[in-house]
Amino acid sequence: MANEAAPALIGTSGDSLREAFGKALSALADEFPKLVVLDADIAGGTGVHHFRKSHPKRFLQFGIAEQNMMAAAGGLAAVGLIPVVTTFAVFCLRAVEQARLSLAYTRRNAKIVASHPGLDVGPDGGSAQALEDIAAFRAIPGMTVISPADPVETALATRAILEFEGPVYMRTGRSPSRRLFGEDHTFKIGKGQIVRDGSDVTIVACGVEVARALEAAQKLAGEGIRARVVNMATIKPIDTELLTRCAEETGALVTAEDHNIHGGLGGAVAEALAATVPCPIEFIGMKDVFGASGEPEELATVYGLTAPHIASAAKRAIARKRK
Template sequence: MAESKSLRVAYGETLVELGAENDKIVVLDADLAHATMTNGFAGQYPERFFNFGIAEANMMCAAAGFAHSGLIPFCSTFALFGAGRAYEQIRNSISYVNANVKLALSHSGLCVGEDGGSHQSIEDIALMRVLPGMTIFVPCDPIETQKAVRAAVEINGPVYIRVARPVCDCVTEEDTPFIPGKANIMRDGSDVAILATGLMIPEALKAADLLADEGIKAAVVNFHTIKPLDADCVLKMAEQCGAVVTAEEHSIIGGVGSAVAEVLAGNSNAKFARVGVNDKFGKSGKPADLFKAYGLTAENIAANCKKLIK
């Protein structure tokens, strides 16, 4: 079993590796390098690291300039500040012109914990998903984070990588495929399909175990790529199981639940439910307590599955 670590640590370590392999990679941060873990890259390659201070919009515009100069900029800050505060710059200076900028934004979702609702971005996927040409990765563990960062370098255009804060166990393997736009079936089943992403993958697997104890065969599918979404896999699982439940650490509006609903609409008669943040802001608390309070648990996923297939 690979080492448990925070996804932001895995991101920082991968940046250092890539810095040695590709001298076109530059890293930009907004005075949070110690938290986003870009400080490792800054220490190794100070001439390719740029701290813009608390000026996220300026950082995004500068990243576009780096990209137009043939470099590959990685921008990092908290997801709320990057996706939210600098949204217009991402839209017009990066996405609109298909600039080759990578947005690796950390401290996403409820797992920021005690920082509270003002810092918990539960709408960042929705904001990025609506932008034409934006690729979105939501890795579930350290191994997948490393693969997402490396995959982003190979994509010519803007990429958003949603990086979580907590220490996570590895639920994928080094040889698990990571193909952008191609979901991974982690467990097969015939009664209900749990389509999950990010930190909800371990909860989805636990939910499948709970359901198995009751004789219910649940499939678990890892949608590490939210855009482009693997529509073929969505429809395949819907046909195979007849019931689909999505699970995400994000608002049920605009995230993977919405993306799957858009695929199913008019194309499938499968029963459907969404597990996520139900049109509310976050609040301060320990991540585990928040996950329980907002229903982001294996038990709630299992309950939604059973409700659909009754």
């Protein structure tokens, strides 16, 4: 499955993760008759305008009132429906406590799908860029947290969360996403995937950073460094088995995420390895600062989330290995 040649970057498809999610929801609606979609006046932004058009009766408008929407999802689930709460990641933050009590503590079969995470939001600026959502939702007992990397994986993950019984938080994305995977791609909640093999260092990434990690690995290969890339689309429960294998086989790791370096993917990886196979880890992400307006690629450059940043971090991690 994993070899150095694959997967090739298929280039920008112009298809964002939010679009892939919205289309997938529409396509799955007949197969999941209990599915209802909750919106807070940003269906066009989250991709669920597709669902609104295809299944208007199962599209529930809550207005700009995320706390009520989040808790109401608990009520919809309580009477046997599968509610999918949709809004921007930053607005999910204002309803974290509703997700905690009315979805997670009650173990409802409800899904939260958040678009516009991290710097991927771009020009809307720092106020709109959620850098804390993975940390916040990961800290809620029993909450599954997913961040797919490309449109194909997003569609697969959309099906997977509907088949899964229990509360889930999933991040999509705003900007046009690079296609990483072919139609033969698979997705399983709780399983990371080695998308490029290597033996010197492992780059563990999620979301938009997977494409950048692959770029970084290619760059490192030119310098004679063999970097393994893991697409860790499920951040919770984290794939500890795969992480320990990577730590044993490569001896150093880099984590990369469009999120604060505190409490997100990096935190999850560090927790898992500290308890199993401790090894040097370098963290790529927002370094406990807020973002600003700019195009996502410009912001990634300014805040240190690009392929060259990941490649440098990989070298630092390798240098820290025990001699």
